Amino acid sequence: MKAQVLLPKIFNFSFTYNSNNISLKLGDIVEVPFGKNKEVGIVWKNQNTKLKDIKIKDIEKKIKDYSIDQKLINFIEWFSSYNMVPLGLTLKMAIGNKDNFTKKTDLEFNKSNKKIKKFKLNEEQNKAFEFLNLVKNKFDVSVLQGTTGSGKTLVYFERIKKIINKNKQALVLLPEIFLTNEFKSRFENFFGYEPAIWHSKITSKNKRIIWKGVIENKIKLVVGARSALLLPFKTLGVIVVDEEHDSSYKQDEGVIYNARDMAISRASFEKIPIHLVTSIPSLETYNNIQNKKFRHVKILKRFNDYPLPKTKIVNLNINKIKDKFISSETIDCVSKFLNRKEQVLFFINRRGYAPYLICKKCGFKHTCSNCSLHLTFHKKNNKAICHHCSLEKKIKNKCKEEGDCDFIMYGPGVEKILEEVKKIFPDNKVEIFSSDYMLKKKQTNTLFKKINNNEVDILIGTQMISKGFNFPKLNCVVVVDADFSGRGYDLRTTEKNIQLYHQLSGRAGRFSSESLIIYQTLTPEDHTLNELIQNKSEELLKTELIIRKKNHLPPFIRLIAIIISSNHHDLSIKGAKEIKLQLKKISNIEILGPVDSPLLRIKKKFRSRLLLRFKTGVLVQKKLTNLLNSLKISSKIKLTVDVDPVNFS
């Protein structure tokens, strides 16, 4: 008997083996010889491939106890064809590496018992909980929307408890790895044990333990980042996507996919409910709520009934002092909070000290030798750093005029704001909250402790701080440079700004009756800003949908980007032109480009882009995959396909 075996490798097809008289069924996990090595793969569907005249090898053995069920196999196929990712690579995300099977793991997942705190849902939460419970045992998408601080987490925890009590499994997806730390303690207080946390950076031993626990149906609840999506659950009962609007659900490198959308697909293959949780839904989700494709429930009040923060716009054009970024009006407001021993956050979405440094004498600018980008000056390590490829350069440079270059720094970054704040408030304790300062777990934990014990008065933070933290004493947020001009190469700039500022304001006043958000800006008249401060985020989404429809943009049409990269610019452009000619064979698609990427060169590669546009409801991926696979592509260029692209840089 012959059997097809799919291997967790780059191939988009399975290999034929002799079954060696082992009784096999679809989804069984087997060990097979492959090249000079042994590999673990799974018994796959018969693909009717014509057998070439080669010697067919025998399957070595079946790995007992484990198999992948039909629902996951179907999902793997869908995932591959939709995202145009080879089947084998998708399988790899589901079964991990060989160690899961060959290395012995005697350890079980540690479910050490902790003390459960008693929680009680308030009336609104209870109503939301009942709403989520309405649909059982079938595919259904519902959106749990609630103001920041409304206690949404508690609602879905209750929901999960109910599912687990029926002996089913549950998956919670979170957007950021580091979010899980704070989440962990809330989780433990509720469930009384540690969650099984899954993301790309956990140790391979922990991966083995969790993977095994999941496929053996012993672990009932996994909290994970994107990659948890393909774990081999046996009795999955519900998926929760927390902070569903978060753009980090879209993976931009390696296997490119949108984890929120794929979670919805997985739920549909598993025939189970999925809950999308957010304070302001993403535009796609908002559209689906309007179209009644998703059910929708909303919690309006904050958990402890504290009011939302007040807002204030500070016009930076008035009394502007050169090279100062904090206005006197802001200083007055902030002082009131500091005098009451409450915390203040200055938000500036730029790491480092200054984004540009230019020599006063010769005009020399530091640029990255790998990317078409200026380097950002980081005072902490006295280096100029590329925020794309992390290249570091020394600041010192021989001047074209004479001696060394004499640099001036333009624009603010967190480090520069830190300096200015320290000068304005010399008696207060100031800390930076940015990835450069939180490289180690210990650093991060110390900072969290200090903030929670009120040993910090002022925080200077980047975007990282907007994500789901609860700081009880933080009652005032200053947006140093509220900018809605929308430069950048992202069709979602407006949507992202709405999300960002909404999240940011949610950090303030979670336990206070008085809190304030100050927007310092050069464009105080801006429409988006003015709607935002009146808490009209949903109005903004509505307007944005109208604009998208008018301009033929998603979610009203679909896009696929093809990025052609090469060490030489002429090769990437030439390659793109040739591919475009071939793509014309596919009907019902519009092909835009080729154009140079706005960031032409990244990590030493020149990049040209094609953009395919087609109607929603049309699935062109299969045709496109077949066509691209049939092309003879020069080894000097590389193709990357991005289905439903978000980032156009």
Ligand SMILES: [Zn+2]
């Ligand atoms: Zn670079």
Ligand SMILES: [Zn+2]
């Ligand atoms: Zn110079």
